[in-house]
Amino acid sequence: MKKSAVLILAGTVALATSCKLGPSWTEPNMEVPAVFRGNSIGGGTMADTPWQSVIKDKNLIALLTDVFNNNRSLETMKHNVDAARQYVTIARAPIFPWFGYGASTSKGMNSQGGAGVAQTGGVTTNPGSIAASASWELDIWGKTRRDVESAEASAQEAQEQLHNLRASLLRQVATGYLQLLMLDEQLRITRESAESYRDSLKLFTDQFGTGIADGLQVASAKAALAAAEAEIPAIEMQIASLENTLSVLAGRMPGHIARGGSLQQFVSRSKVSAGIPADVIARRPDIRAAEQRLRAANADIGVAIASYFPSISLTGTAGYASADLRKTMSGYAHKSGWGIGANLTGPLFQAGQLRANELAKRDAFYAAKSDYEETVLAALAEISSTLVERQKLREVISKQEEAVAAYEESVKLAKQRFKEGLSAYFEVLDNQLRLFPAQKQLVAYRYQYAACVPTLYTQLGGGWK
Secondary structure, eight states: OHHHHHHHHHHHHHHHTSOOOSOOOOOOOOOOOSSOTTOOOOSOBGGGSOHHHHHOOHHHHHHHHHHHHHOHHHHHHHHHHHHHHHHHHHHHGGGSOEEEEEEEEOOBOOOSOOTTOOOOTTOOBBOEEEEEEEEEEEOTTSHHHHHHHHHHHHHHHHHHHHHHHHHHHHHHHHHHHHHHHHHHHHHHHHHHHHHHHHHHHHHHHHHHHHTSSOHHHHHHHHHHHHHHHHHHHHHHHHHHHHHHHHHHHTTOOSOOOOOOSOHHHHHHTOOOOBOOHHHHHHHOHHHHHHHHHHHHHHHHHHHHHHTTSOEEEEEEEEEEEESBGGGTTSSSSOEEEEEEEEEEEOOSOOTTHHHHHHHHHHHHHHHHHHHHHHHHHHHHHHHHHHHHHHHHHHHHHHHHHHHHHHHHHHHHHHHHHHHTTSSOTHHHHHHHHHHHHHHHHHHHHHHHHHHHHHHHHHHTTTTOO
16 A cells, blocks of 8 residues: 555656746847937946945935825725735745645434434434644646746736836926925026116106106016016925925825925936936836736636646545544554545537637737837836937027027116116016026926936836835
């Protein structure tokens, strides 16, 4: 008997590790250009730089630190990652033998009389049993191992999604912080313009009373002042809303966001190096997540193919039984027993279900493959767009600075002409109406240029390590 058990065990171990059905996994090989469009320089990538060295702003670094430590969405995603890892253990469990135990007892008594009742003379019986069991489903066709492969890929995808969320938050918070700097500067310009329009209105009102100025000049000054004063609370409203949004992302109660410096300072100390497209595929988390989805879909094909074949499992039991429960575990008055067996089950006719399942898994694989390729193309496209945007914004900012300088000179000359009596103050107001919007537009362009830094950094796959 022992020799037979040894032979069975040796044979089953050999069968259990025999093969894995389905296509073997190979990493996708997608051709990409040597350099990004909009950037002819290869070399290193800024994505290799720690995010603190890219940001270089103590207030923003403190804000992002709170985001990474306290953001609720990140916390949720971390639990999802942990859960995905547990599913790997669940998928792997059938590879190993399962052991169990059981015990039973009952107590009964029937009367000495009564039709159809087995007579026991009113004696109480206490039968009992204790047994241990073992079962093992042999993974001959690799179905369980393919399940494990799929679960591992899903767990890795969840990890990459966590990295992707972290990078997304870095970009969202950094650009939001820069937007606050933009709104601060635009608010300052608007307040200065309102003060200037208020002076103009007073001057025209006084001149109108003496007959020097006409109603048109007064009405123009009133309109300019009212428009500027309307912009002030509108900008303040945007600032409060954005501060509240950033506070929530950082796990804080809604409130003020500490900040300092200017957009110009942020722009001047920010350097950009894109590297090569192959680096992006290797490190960008959304691409890596798409690759893991593809890997899971590939393993699912193997599971579907293995379902065509029979499953073989071994079972064994051993235990004690006694007519008296009190004597079951004693050294006498009991009987022991054991048994071992093998079960084979397999499909015979399932109305095309197995074939349809395989085809569905193959379609899911090709869909995941297309999704992966589209993710790569979209990543390269958005990086290229950001590189071109940053390059063109340099030209835009340069020309806008020239325009602002020209408007400032025109206001200065108009004031000089007014002092010398060569023109009316209405000429000053007319030039101011051109200057202040141009100044605010310059600030907006500088914000867009500065926002290219955290945007490109995360697009290249930086910030998630």
